[in-house]
Amino acid sequence: MTMPQGVQERTTVTIRFAGDSGDGMQLTGTQFTRTSAIFGNDISTFPDFPAEIRAPAGTLAGVSGFQVHFGSEELHTPGDEVDTLVAFNPAALKTNVDDVRDGGMVIVNEDSFGATDLKKAHYDSNPLEDGSLDKFRLIKVPATKLTQEALKDSPLGNRDKDRCKNFFALGLISWLYGRPLHAVEEWIDQKFGKNPDVASANRTVLHAGHAYGETCEFFEHTYHVSKAKLPPGRYRRISGNEATAIGFIVAGRLAGKDVFYGSYPITPASDVLHVLSRYKHFDVKTFQAEDEIAAVCSSIGASFAGDLGITGTSGPGLALKGEALGLAVMTELPLVVLNVQRGGPSTGLPTKTEQADLFQAMYGRNGECPMVVIAANSPADCFDTAVEACRIAMQHMVPVNLLTDGYIANGQEPWAIPDPDKMAPIVVKHPGPVKTSSGNGNGNGNGDVEPPLFKPYLRDDRLVRPWALPGTEGLQHRIGGLEKADVTGNVNYEPENHEHMIATRQKKVDLIANHIPEQTVMGPEEGDLLVVGWGGTAGALRTAVERVQKQGKSVAHCHIRYLMPFPRNLGDVLKRYKKVLVAELNCGQLRFILRGKFLIDAYGINKVQGKPFLVSELENKINELLSN
């Protein structure tokens, strides 16, 4: 394809929109992403916002950013280095400019670089004038003035006019990267349809930004990023939290179960509650509980009575749920516990990502209390992993910890929409009613309890007990948190029984390994180095390993979805490489477990900055290990 004059082809581009929390950066980024996805690029995004809803305007604490990586090739990360930064104020410039590559473009709203603005951002001199940005292509745009100008005939007040300036930036960037405006216009009409003055103002400013790019002569050329060669099919842009919620709903449908989601609002998991609450026509019941404990307990109660009980939270909430999870383990009921991980400990970094709840998921309960743990790899993968969590919970009568993280929960990527006809139903069995001679359950009207008494802890060959639902005649039984005798489920404190039950609960979880896929690797089946990861780091690890593989080196990538139990062959896989590197956004939790379980000498690369891995830092570590 021949390019028109002044258009340069790019394979991938990373843009970051940054501004004050109130500047509408998330919206600008989302709309640009949407346009790019509809255009046919592969995309990956990384929203980064402060925990405060509105920190004081113009301060460093109040900066909100949205990074989008789009390209004509497959992308697995939101990009390491920023090609183009759009900074709406000095604070946004200061907190983001270090991530821009040398020679990258920095577009600023020069109207917001007054003395007060600079002071709020702790700038001693104006970076637009002092030469500190010389290594970048600095483009100064009077976005506030131009927005006001474009809206001089609008009936809106000055303040409302000013709020349109993010659309100026969106129009300008759309021009720069050859994106059509119609998708944004349609969205504006839909969003502000009830307020035609606002809709019209946003459209006007969007076009003004676009026109400014054409006429201002700052830009010697525009850029073109071709459509990505994604496998054919229908795609949808999706975030991890959306995919998780949809996974729960679909799992409910596949099992013929109502979904009960008990949750207490918590960043960054609340969106799952929001999404689910919109799908009541899928037999979804959402319960905003009074606290985290009620959220999990209500879900356990719902499972006991026959719904697919799910609770969702983030790390601090999981800590509060700990005792109830023990109850779910003891009563052997199906339950899915979503933990959208964030930076900890305590309140920690509510809006930032981390993988430091692995130990909590594996061991964070009193007593010997094994729980299944599985982790999603990417925004779209949250769908499959959520369905899988529900399948395991219901088919094996166990609580399942489903781990995602803030990075994949809020990040977006294209999702190849699966074919519903190819989804396997989740077969769930409930024992049917038992009529006794008296025709009224297991009593005969005289208080004599007739055999056969229902045995709630009679297990099948997978050690799974029956899911007998209240309401079923003749199956009345009592369960609870006290230790119980196997088979009958009666309270039992005998020493041998306790040991037997602890072993049985563990074995039941271990046996699930026979019902999950074996571990695969990307790359050679054996070799010099195996890079191991889990959860949301998959994209960065894969990209880094692919780069090193292209250099002809012997390295493979192993990403573990099933963390408890591990896939049956994991130990063998780990032993086929000379070195093992475990990459995690924590201080080495999976590494500790792998070392303990498989007695391998694993190396680690660890990061706890509330940020995802950069591909470059992984690549460097891999090369370092390969050269020693």
Added chain:
Amino acid sequence: MATEALPQLKAKDFASDQEIRWCPGCGDYAILAQVKKVMPELGIPREKMVFVSGIGCSSRFPYYMNTYGFHTIHGRAPAVATGVKVANPELTVFIVTGDGDGLSIGGNHLIHAIRRNLDVNILLFNNRIYGLTKGQYSPTSEHGKKTKSTPMGSVDNPLHPLSIAIGAEASFVARTIDRNVQHMADVLRRAAAHKGTAFIEIYQNCNIFNDGAFLYSTEKDQKDDTTLYLEHGKPMIFGKERNKGIRLNGLNPEIVTLGEGGIKEDDLLFHDEQLAEPSLAYMLSRMRYPEFPEPMGVLRSVDQPKFDEEMVAQVKDAKAKRGEGKIADILNEGDTWDVAE
């Protein structure tokens, strides 16, 4: 379809095969007996009943009932019961809790279940002591209570279960006592018939750690003067001679003697359990021994929207408006685009 008459069950049919492990002489036995006696009268099959409890002596209750049962964790019975009831609103759900379980560690869940008006029956056994942990003061113990953990007397002010329930605007609130089994059975029947949260405080004697805590309200020579048995629409009269009554003086209740100073029955407060405004019920809940006779019976019984009903109705409405959700529909929502071969 032919309908089969339900077999007439008896109290014994509601007994499980489990050995009861409360201390001999515990008030819980009387409560268990009355519950088992009343259950067959409700005409509800055993398999449609679920007893949910927390932790404590009272919370062993579900093990002794031949129904479905869930002995959960400390204080969380109302939360578990919420899930049970919402998952299957056809079930009749009883929550069994105590003063420690329901008002200390589980106080939050209790008030939220009540304010939602979940259609469950809450039986709070109040013995004003921690029994299972062997004798510490509880949130309903009186100020100055000397126990293992308060050798110099507790410096906590007690909570009053009925006041808490009414404060959370419970739609049904009643009190009864383990030693008056006839009254207990009547209150249980009333609670079971109520739609919405039915909250019953049951005075229960712990003969090991707090023996005689409610003796004032049960001893023959005293009880008529220390208790006020409420009857809807009737004047509030009590006393051995049935000559004392409760009159409203401004915003406060006062004890008066019928006949003295020309006081007639019509001057007394008449009980109205159906008042939408909970102030009268709250005032009654604050009448305490020894200043006042303590009200027994139904303080409040009003009809209010039920949480479980409304939640199920929303699902139904959503289906009526949007049709039964299909997997293909939810997958294909949002911004989609096609990539050709």
